[in-house]
Amino acid sequence: MTGQADPVAMKTLPFQRVLIANRGEIAVRILRACRDLGLETVAVFSDADAGAAHVRLADQAVRLGASSPAASYLNMDAILAAASATGADAVHPGYGFLAERAEFARRVVADGLVFIGPTADAIEALGDKLRARRLARDAGVPVVPGTLEPAAIERPDEVAALVEEAETIGFPLLVKAAAGGGGRGMRRVELPRDLPAALVDGSHEAAGAFGDGRVYLEREIVPARHIEVQLLGDSAGRVIALGERDCSLQRRHQKLVEEAPAPGLGAGERRALHAMAVAIGEAAGLTNAATAEFLRSPDGSFHFLEVNTRLQVEHGVTELVTGVDIVREQLLLAAGRALSDEAIAGSRRAADGHAIEVRISAEDPGHDFAPTPGLIRRWAMPSGDGIRVDTAAAAGERVPPEYDNLLAKLMVHAPNRAAAIDRLARALDETGIAGIQTTVPFHRFVAGHAGFRAGDLSTGWVAEHWHGPATAIEAGRLALLAAGLASLDGPTVADATAEDRQAGLDRVAAGGKLASSGGWARAALEAGTDRWPSR
Amino acid sequence: MAQPLNGRTGSAAPGVAPTSLAARRESATPTSATRASLAHGLLPQVEPIVVDRAAGRLRRDGAALDGVVMWLADATRARMTVGGIEHHVLLTPLPDPKRSAQGVTRVEIVLDGWRFEVDLESEAHARLRARATGGNGAAAKGGPLELRAIIPGRVVSVDVADGDTVEAGTRLLVIEAMKMQNELRAPRGGTIGRVAVGPGDRVELGDLLLVVE
Secondary structure (H helix, E strand, O other), X not given: OOOOOOHXXXXXXXXXXXXXXXXXXXXXXXXXXXXXXXXXXXXXEEHHHOOOHHHHHOOEEEEEEOOOHHHOOOOHHHHHHHHHHHOOOEEEOOOOOOOOOHHHHHHXXXXXXXXXXXXXXXXXXXXXXXHHHHHHHHOOOOEOOEOOOOOOOOOHHHHHHHHHHHHHHOOOEEEEEOOOOOOOOOEEEOOHHHHHHHHHHHHHHHHHHHOOOOEEEEEOOOOOEEEEEEEEEOOOOOEEEEEEEEEEEEEOOEEEEEEEOOOOXXXXXXXXXXXXXXXXXXXXXXXXXXXXXXXXXXXXXXXXXXXXXXXXXXXXXXHHHHOOOHHHHHHHHHOOOOOOHHHHHHHHXXXXXXXXXXXXXXXXXXXXXXXXXXXXXXXXXXXOOOEEEEEOOOOOOEEOOOOOOEEEEEEEEEOOHXXXXXXXXXXXXXXXXXXXXXXXXXXXXXXXXXXXHOOOOOOOHHHHHOOHHHHHHHHHHHHHHHHHHHOOOOOEEEOOOHHHHHHHHHHHHOOOOOOOOOOOOOOOOOOOXXXXXXX | OOOXXXXXXXXXXXXOOHHHHHHHHHHOOOOXXXXXXXXXXXXXXXXXXXXXXXOOEEXXXXXXXXXXXXXEEEOOEEXXXXXXXXXXXXXXXOOOHHHHHOOOEEEEEEEOOEEEEEEEEEHHHHHHHHHHHOOOHHHOOOOOEEEEOOOOEEEEEEOOOOOOEEOOOOEEEEEEEOOEEXXXXXXXXXXXXXXXXXXXXXXXXXXXXXXXX
């Protein structure tokens, strides 16, 4: 039985059965960490996920309701009822959904269950971005220049004072929501006269998204690098920084590519950044796992952005370069254990090599990353040394339109960044997905881009370098060539010059083995049956 | 062992007797050609390709295309080299009896991760069809215009009914996909000939939505 040989599991944990209040790849990830510790698992699912991987892999599964998030993964009553019905004694919220809802954490604890994450108080304190900024400032950590109090938008007489204050911050600036992130409630303002309207618009959107319309102002730092620090804290008040990640390649505040460690940081800079993050964690009484996000401006200075009091999507790249299983740490920390020796050692050691993650999502990079729900017809992921794929997708499964569309996290690990990029390119060559459009073409572009290889990262990178529609058109032309050629029998040479023709024929005659490139063996198609009807 | 090709470019399958290959070639009519075009009228900037099966040549806008080599690992996976650059190809047939009856074969091509649906039909047939519908769908004036879904989703609202007169730009319907609302607007003026969907309907890529006369 799993967990028998594990010295940790030999001593009884205060909980034995964990309910994973999430779905998709992260539910599978958490489930695996639980099983590795000998813990039983309970999955919850909506109708859309009835046959999903996390349901099949769990020891028990409970249907929550219809497919809409409100009826299922956001339905606290149904989730807590499932915990009660199955005898679960701990709940892991994953990321998204209820992970950063203090009310959920409180209800879990009130029901006598262990919440695998920071305390409800920490979630509440740090979930309020303004409170977090004030906390950071009080801890002596530089914050992104801006306001620390909500903008008094309901007071028209205050508008002039507001604009004046904004002038000292400097335009262009950002209006941001105090109660949440992901770009919602956010407005970019270039001119002072646009500020009042932006505040009202942003506030309305924030109220709709988070139930809280408070907004504040922040200077826009461009170009910036988005660098975040993984924090772990135990109940004794000890907080450590388990390395940092660079997540600069984003689009509309959705991350696409992440890596660890952050390229181009000096040892002193790195230490200072980690110390800042730890200071904030300590000031907030942070326990379990969280991530402190910063922006690094072109002059090299770091500015605190916010803290996410949850496990992050991209936690795997940190695991690869530190050798620490973060979800396992979360479970042990939630059990009241002190930070593990592995985690502490990991926080002190330099990163082991370099890791990069690309998010393969059901989105069309040729159409502004519009979602592409549908049926996955083929699904082949790379594997082998230095490759890690976290996914719950499979061929024959539908990508439901109700949830976020992350299909797989493809991670590579190599001794250095250049080798990691090479490995990423090779891994992407091995992916074979059909039936729906995914972000793979974008990631192939990144892996082959000289600027990316040189480490010229910034939050404006995607907008600056990626030209989706034009690239899609060129690919469309090539796709027609492929379809046309495939409609003929066997390998085809369509060449103009006699020399090309002969070279092609020689290659064909040799059975398709190209001496110079080391070989691409053509399977025997002697039966030669037409795949397409001949006309 | 090398198999002679009788001095023609085209395909050669080592192990296949030249006679059977020649027989296959002769069964194709001398003018036999296959047109490959992107399905659903997507990306109109991408011109169709004509595959001259007899000569083993590819043409776009009449001009022959050179330097294209494709190696098939099996019926569904290939590498294609164009101008010295290698591309990865996945091919998946998308059979449909209605389309077959119309002489059209549809295949899914994933090229370097870019997914397309490609329609293959005989060039003669394609020309006939273009004449019948008055041109390439969206660009045609005068003929009925079929508007099809370019994203899968759920019809949220339909703003017109049979017989309504519309102008270019009139909103026709709204499809919701993954929390985004996508408005379909009339590409030209005309009369609504037929509304094929209603609010609440789920549509897949390519489903008929409306016909504008």
